[in-house]
Structure formats: structure tokens, C-alpha cells
Amino acid sequence: MQTPTTETAREEATRRLVLVGNPNVGKSVIFGHLTGQYVTVSNYPGTTVEITRGTATLNRQRSHLIDTPGVNNLLPMSEDERVTRDILLNERVDAIIQVADTKNLRRALLISLQLAEMELPFVLDLNMADEARSRGIAVSYARLAEILGIEAIPTVATQGKGLEALKQCAARPRKSSFRMRYTPDIETAAGEIEALLPQTPIARRSLALMLLAGDESLNDWLYDHLSEDCIEKIEAIRQESQTRYSESLSFIINRQRMEAVEKILQAVMTRSDPALSSWNARLGLLSMHPVWGIPVLLAVLYAIFQFVGVFGAGTAVDFLENTLFNGYINPWITGLVNHVPIPFFRDLLVGEYGLITMALTYAVALVLPIVGTFFIAFGILEDSGYLPRLAVMVDRIFKWMGLNGKAVLPMVLGLGCDTMATLTTRILDSKKDRLIVTLLLSLGVPCSAQLGVILGMLGGMSGAALAIWLSIVLGVLLLVGFLASKVLPGSTSDFVMELPPIRMPQMRNILIKTLARIEWYIREAVPLFFVGTLFLFALDKTGLLPVIERMASPLVVRVLGLPPETTQTFLIGFLRRDYGAAGLFDLAKKGMMTNNQILVSLVTITLFVPCIAQFLVTIKERGLKAATSMMLFVIAFALVVGGLLNWGLGYFGVRL
Numbered sequence: 001m002q003t004p005t006t007e008t009a010r011e012e013a014t015r016r017l018v019l020v021g022n023p024n025v026g027k028s029v030i031f032g033h034l035t036g037q038y039v040t041v042s043n044y045p046g047t048t049v050e051i052t053r054g055t056a057t058l059n060r061q062r063s064h065l066i067d068t069p070g071v072n073n074l075l076p077m078s079e080d081e082r083v084t085r086d087i088l089l090n091e092r093v094d095a096i097i098q099v100a101d102t103k104n105l106r107r108a109l110l111i112s113l114q115l116a117e118m119e120l121p122f123v124l125d126l127n128m129a130d131e132a133r134s135r136g137i138a139v140s141y142a143r144l145a146e147i148l149g150i151e152a153i154p155t156v157a158t159q160g161k162g163l164e165a166l167k168q169c170a171a172r173p174r175k176s177s178f179r180m181r182y183t184p185d186i187e188t189a190a191g192e193i194e195a196l197l198p199q200t201p202i203a204r205r206s207l208a209l210m211l212l213a214g215d216e217s218l219n220d221w222l223y224d225h226l227s228e229d230c231i232e233k234i235e236a237i238r239q240e241s242q243t244r245y246s247e248s249l250s251f252i253i254n255r256q257r258m259e260a261v262e263k264i265l266q267a268v269m270t271r272s273d274p275a276l277s278s279w280n281a282r283l284g285l286l287s288m289h290p291v292w293g294i295p296v297l298l299a300v301l302y303a304i305f306q307f308v309g310v311f312g313a314g315t316a317v318d319f320l321e322n323t324l325f326n327g328y329i330n331p332w333i334t335g336l337v338n339h340v341p342i343p344f345f346r347d348l349l350v351g352e353y354g355l356i357t358m359a360l361t362y363a364v365a366l367v368l369p370i371v372g373t374f375f376i377a378f379g380i381l382e383d384s385g386y387l388p389r390l391a392v393m394v395d396r397i398f399k400w401m402g403l404n405g406k407a408v409l410p411m412v413l414g415l416g417c418d419t420m421a422t423l424t425t426r427i428l429d430s431k432k433d434r435l436i437v438t439l440l441l442s443l444g445v446p447c448s449a450q451l452g453v454i455l456g457m458l459g460g461m462s463g464a465a466l467a468i469w470l471s472i473v474l475g476v477l478l479l480v481g482f483l484a485s486k487v488l489p490g491s492t493s494d495f496v497m498e499l500p501p502i503r504m505p506q507m508r509n510i511l512i513k514t515l516a517r518i519e520w521y522i523r524e525a526v527p528l529f530f531v532g533t534l535f536l537f538a539l540d541k542t543g544l545l546p547v548i549e550r551m552a553s554p555l556v557v558r559v560l561g562l563p564p565e566t567t568q569t570f571l572i573g574f575l576r577r578d579y580g581a582a583g584l585f586d587l588a589k590k591g592m593m594t595n596n597q598i599l600v601s602l603v604t605i606t607l608f609v610p611c612i613a614q615f616l617v618t619i620k621e622r623g624l625k626a627a628t629s630m631m632l633f634v635i636a637f638a639l640v641v642g643g644l645l646n647w648g649l650g651y652f653g654v655r656l
Contacts, residue, residue: 015063016092017056017170020084020115021099022107023070026127028052029157029509030099031067034167051083059171063095072107074114075213075250082217088118089202089221095173096122097166102132102139102154105269109261110254112148116176117209118202122150123169129154129162131503136272144268149177158506182256186212186249189241196230212238213250284502287389297393300386304377305455305466312373313456313585321365330357344541353540359533362582363526370452371521372514378415379513383505401478402485407437414445418577418614421445422621432488436481438622442610443634444477446577453581454602457588465599465656468645472603476641532572532579539571559643560604561650562597563587569601570608577611595656596649604642609634 019027035054052067068087069080076082087093098115100108105126115122126132126141145152151169155162181187186209193208200207210218211234222231242249287296334350334357350357381387398407407428414421418441425434425441446454458466539545549556549567556567565587573580584601587593593601609631610618618627648654 015058015061015094017058017063017065017095017097018087018093019065019067019097019099020088020111020122021070021125022072022101022104022111025070025099025101025104025108026157027067027070027099030097030125030127030155030163030166031065032512033157033160033163034058035065051087058167061171066091071111073254074111074118075210075215075254076217085217088120089200089207091201093120093201095170096120097125097170098122099125099127102126102129103135103137105137105139106261106265109264110257112176113178113180113257113260114206116148116178117180117206119175119206120202121173121175123166123173124148124150124152125162125166126152126154127157130156130159138270138272140268144264147178147264147267150174158503158509180257180260182253185241185244186253186256189237192237193234196226196234198225209253212241213253214238214248215250284385284389287386287502288392293389293393297390300381304374305459307377308370308373308452309455309459312370312452313459316369316373317366317456320369321361325361325365330361347541348537351537353533353537355530355533358536359530362533362579362586363529366582366585367453367529367579368518368521370456372518374452374455375514375517376510379510379517380505382513383503383509385502389502397478398481401436401481403433403436403481407433410437411440411445414441414447415451418442418445418447418610422614422617425621432485435488435622435626436484438618438626439484439630439633440477440481442614442618442630443480443637444473444607446606447611450577450581450606453585454606457581457585457598457602460588461595461598462656465595468599469602469606472641472645473606476607476637480637529579536568536572539568555639559639559646560600561646562601563592565592566601570605573605574609574611574615577605577608580605580608596646596654599656600642600646600649603645604638607634607638607641609638 019031021027031052031054034056051069054065054067056063056065066087068084071081071084073081074085074088076085088096096115098108098112100112108124112122112124124144126139126144129139132139139154141152141154150173153162153166153169155166157163182190190205190208190212193211194204197204197207207218211222222234226234238249245252283296286292330350337346337350337356340346340349347354349355352358381390398411410421410425410428421441422438425437428434428437454469458469536545539548545568548571549564552567552570553564556562556570557564560566566584569580569583569587571580572583581602584593584598584605588598609615615627615631618630622630649656
């Protein structure tokens with residue numbers, strides 16, 4: 001039996017290794033190669049930022065590995081950057097692997113200089129070395145290693161190249177010998193602050209420079225470690241030093257670091273004209289072209305429609321629902337349950353709103369194959385580098401709506417999960433931007449599960465139905481965004497985005513992402529299918545469901561022109577958007593709706609209330625008043641648009 005002393009000694013013997021780097025440099029891929037699949041994901045204490053931890057063996061030595069959020073600076077400007085800085089400041093760190101994008105070495109070296117100032121041992125992983133070469137960028141790795149006084153290893157993580165050398169170097173990292181020198185006034189002030197600080201896991205000089213730059217995120221740390229007298233002295237030193245400059249000390253310090261970075265780049269990097277004749281380089285340019293980018297976008301959408309809407313919702317659903325569930329699973333389970341003597345429990349399991357015949361069948365036979373194929377398609381778009389180009393393509397439209405260009409990112413992420421996308425609106429600079437994007441996410445951005453079901457239903461209809469649905473949803477987003485930008489005060493800033501090259505997707509990466517997302521779907525979404533079914537079961541048994549259907553009949557039947565049975569799909573759609581869409585899918589498969597009704601129902605449920613999870617997150621992020629106002633507006637707007645569509649189809653005699 002292990003004693004507590006033995007366990008503590010083992011923990012102390014385990015090296016602590018931290019991955020640090022800019023966003024989108026391949027840290028997660030390297031983390032996966034080092035740890036395998038045995039990882040844990042949890043929020044960093046006191047934050048909503050997720051930290052991934054795992055175990056790796058480097059040079060026969062066990063290491064505890066932490067994958068930190070992507071950062072552009074260790075002087076925090078966001079919660080992600082603060083968490084990464086706090087890990088380095090507060091936790092025992094034996095070694096750091098700084099992952100850099102070789103073709104964007106400038107922004108990586110800014111972090112390298114800060115790690116050097118912290119006097120933490122680290123190795124520099126120059127990832128995506130192949131992409132740098134394809135762009136005509138040549139880096140002298142030996143010269144860079146000599147200047148910084150650490151190991152600099154080129155890698156291509158997606159292909160596993162250079163990772164063995166990286167493991168060897170990470171097992172014996174060195175502290176950088178590079179010493180950054182600032183102007184005399186800053187050096188003097190930093191030295192005075194350093195003398196007031198206690199011993200910390202990072203060099204006191206580094207901490208002194210953060211305080212001199214006015215890092216307010218260190219306030220709690222200061223009050224935990226210093227007396228009020230020392231804190232007042234530090235602030236006095238900072239204020240006195242600031243009087244010597246017309247610009248902020250933070251700006252001055254960062255500018256001097258960037259000047260040092262430029263000198264290093266001049267010594268280690270050369271550029272030549274890249275060869276643009278390769279298919280991926282030409283495709284990358286075409287995908288952002290103001291004219292030719294549109295056919296590329298349409299081709300991408302058509303391919304997704306065929307894979308998700310035709311194969312996923314047609315072939316795969318037909319096999320799982322008709323052959324597997326209706327042919328074998330449901331009859332077998334129904335035969336077993338029929339022996340249960342209490343009718344209530346029989347209905348609960350295999351009745352009209354049964355946990356097996358409805359919840360499990362919806363979750364696995366109807367929705368899972370659709371969202372699974374959509375996750376594969378979305379993973380290909382991510383891995384190929386097309387999504388950032390899509391953001392560039394639509395940036396002008398977002399500007400027309402008065403939004404900061406960064407708003408493209410949460411909107412694109414909303415196609416994966418609106419709840420998580422609502423959290424990422426924190427990256428937007430103004431309250432106005434965050435409110436508008438949250439409203440648009442709640443109104444007309446279907447999550448991956450709902451979008452997959454919608455594409456599946458449209459796959460059995462004409463191309464005109466898809467065109468009408470897409471035109472209405474996009475038109476609504478543009479109209480509401482434009483009006484909101486006029487009503488809400490404020491301004492936006494410029495949109496700057498780093499574009500990765502177009503690359504051939506790696507099937508291994510796509511498979512890992514897809515399996516992780518399916519695991520999330522099974523863990524988070526499927527239980528809500530059962531909750532929704534229990535909700536309907538309770539309404540049915542208490543007689544409330546017919547009452548609600550009669551009360552909603554004037555809206556559902558007369559305004560939207562839909563069967564009364566669709567009322568329940570809108571009710572459970574608030575629990576899970578995709579569950580509501582799955583209910584419509586089931587009604588359509590049973591022939592209970594015409595094509596016109598299917599289109600009206602899809603437009604309405606796309607614009608209908610967000611799921612309860614997103615609503616709760618919106619309350620947390622924007623406040624109860626704003627969240628409730630958004631929900632009421634979205635319900636009313638969805639019903640108005642659905643009603644107008646129903647009237648328009650009838651008035652013009654359209655038959656889909």
C-alpha cells in the first residue's frame with residue numbers, strides 16, 4: 001500500500017513541464033504527441049479558462065505536462081494571458097516548451113525574451129518549419145540558439161517531424177543567457193522595485209518590470225505577499241518613473257523589447273520570394289479573392305451539404321433508424337418491457353414519449369449520424385486553414401453591421417456551439433460589440449447539431465428550399481445587426497487576423513477532433529434528450545400538453561401554418577436546439593408536413609430561442625435584463641419571420 005509520504009515524494013520527483021506559445025501554433029498537437037490520450041481538462045481556479053493536463057515520459061523521466069492558453073504577451077491583456085502568467089508565477093515549473101510558428105517568429109520572440117527575463121529553463125520549438133520554407137522564410141536555428149542561449153528545434157508537429165529531438169532537449173532545458181537591457185531610467189526603477197520583492201518562482205527582475213508596466217492583474221498577488229507600505233513604495237516608484245515619459249511605461253517597455261526582437265530577426269532570418277505555383281498557395285489566394293472567393297465558398301458549402309445533408313441525414317440515418325433501431329433494437333426492448341406489469345413504466349420506456357423509443361432513438365439514430373458527419377466536415381475546414389479566410393471574406397459585411405472584425409470569430413465558432421461562442425465574445429473590445437454578437441448568436445446562428453439536422457431535412461428537398469432558408473437567415477442576421485449597430489452607441493476597431501496557409505488536412509487530427517466532439521455530444525447533449533422527453537412525458541400524462549397545443553394553435557397553425565404537433569418541438573427546442581430540430585425531422589419523415597411547412601418550420605426554429613445552456617451563459621455574461629430582453633425579442637421575431645414566410649409562400653403560390 002502506498003503511504004502519503006511515498007505519494008508526496010513521487011509527486012516531487014515528477015517534473016513539471018509547461019507548454020507556452022501564441023494562439024494557433026500547434027501546442028495542442030504537440031501536447032497530444034507527448035501525452036497520448038490520457039489527459040484531463042478543467043478550469044483554472046477562479047476562472048472560466050480551461051487548462052489541459054497530462055503525463056509524458058521524456059528521456060525515461062515522468063513529467064506532468066500543462067498546456068496553457070495561447071498568449072501574445074506575458075503582460076496580461078486578457079484572462080487567457082493572465083492564467084498563463086499565473087501558472088508560471090505561482091506553480092513549480094521545471095521546464096517550458098515554447099511553441100512558435102516559424103513563419104511568424106517575430107511575435108514568438110517577444111514571449112522568448114519575457115521567458116528569458118523570468119530565468120525559467122525553456123526550449124524553443126520552431127513549429128510549422130515546412131510552411132515557413134514554402135513562404136520563402138529561412139531561419140538559422142543554430143544562430144538563434146546561440147543568441148538566446150537555449151535549444152531551438154525545428155518541427156512539423158502534424159507530421160511528427162522533429163518531435164524526438166524536441167523530447168530530448170525538453171528533458172534537459174537551459175535558462176536563457178540572453179539579457180535584455182532597457183533605458184537607464186527603466187533599469188533604475190526596476191532595480192528599486194526588485195529590492196522590495198520577496199523570492200518568487202520567476203526572477204524578481206521580471207516581476208519588477210511587470211509592476212513597473214502597471215500590471216493591475218498582480219494586485220491580489222501584491223496584497224498576499226507584501227505589506228501596504230511596500231506596495232505604496234512600488235507605486236511611488238512607478239509614478240515617478242512615468243513622469244519621465246509622455247507614453248505609458250507599458251508601451252515603452254514593449255517597444256524596447258520589440259526593438260531587441262527586430263535585431264535578433266535580422267541576425268537569424270532571411271526572406272525570398274515564395275513560390276506561388278503550388279495548388280495550396282493559389283487556392284489560399286483564390287479563397288480570399290473578392291470575386292473568385294465566392295465560387296470557392298459555394299463549392300465548400302455544396303460539399304458540406306452533400307456530405308452532411310445527403311449522406312449523413314440520408315444514408316446513415318436510414319440505416320440506423322430503420323434497419324438498426326426500428327428493425328432490431330426497439331422491437332427487442334419493447335418485447336422485454338411489455339412484461340412490466342405497470343402501464344406507467346411501460347409508457348415511460350417505450351411509449352409515444354418513451355425514453356427508449358423517443359429519446360434514445362432521436363439522440364443516436366437521428367441526430368448522432370448527422371452531427372458526426374458535420375463534425376468531420378467542420379474539422380476538415382479547421383485543419384485546412386479555410387476558416388480564417390472565410391472570416392476575411394465576410395469581414396466587410398461585419399463592418400457594415402458596425403461590428404469589430406473580431407466578431408467573425410465567435411460567429412464562426414457558433415456553428416460549433418453557441419454556448420461556447422457566447423463565452424468567446426470576451427475577445428471583443430467594446431460592450432456594444434459583445435451585445436450585438438450575443439444577440440446574433442441567440443437569433444440566427446445554428447449550432448453544429450441543429451445545423452446538421454437542418455441540412456439533413458433540406459437534403460431531401462429542392463435547391464430552392466436551401467436557397468430560401470439560407471437567404472432568410474443571412475438576411476435576418478444582416479438586418480438585425482445593422483439596426484442594432486444604429487441603436488447601440490459606440491465604435492469599433494480595426495480587424496487584424498493571422499492567416500495560416502492552406503494545407504492538406506491530416507486525417508489523424510480530424511479523427512481525434514471528431515471523436516472528442518462526439519464524446520462531448522454524448523456527455524452533454526444526450527442527457528438533455530432524456531430530460532426533454534421526460535418533460536414531454538410529464539406534460540402528456542398530466543394533460544397539459546394538449547392544453548398548450550390548443551393555446552399555441554393560433555400561432556403555430558394559423559400564423560405559421562404548421563401542424564399542432566410541431567408545438568412540442570418548439571417547447572423542447574429550448575432545452576436543446578437540435579432536439580427541437582430532430583422533432584421536426586421525425587414529423588417530416590412520417591409525412592406529417594408538406595415541403596412548404598418543413599421550410600417554414602426550419603426557418604422559425606433556426607431563429608427561435610437559444611437553448612437553455614446558452615441562455616444561462618448569456619445571463620452570466622450580459623446580465624439577466626439583457627438576456628431576458630434578447631430571448632423575448634428572438635421569440636417574437638422568429639414567429640413574425642416564420643409567419644411572413646408562410647404568408648409569402650401562399651400568396652405567390654409557391655410549391656416546393
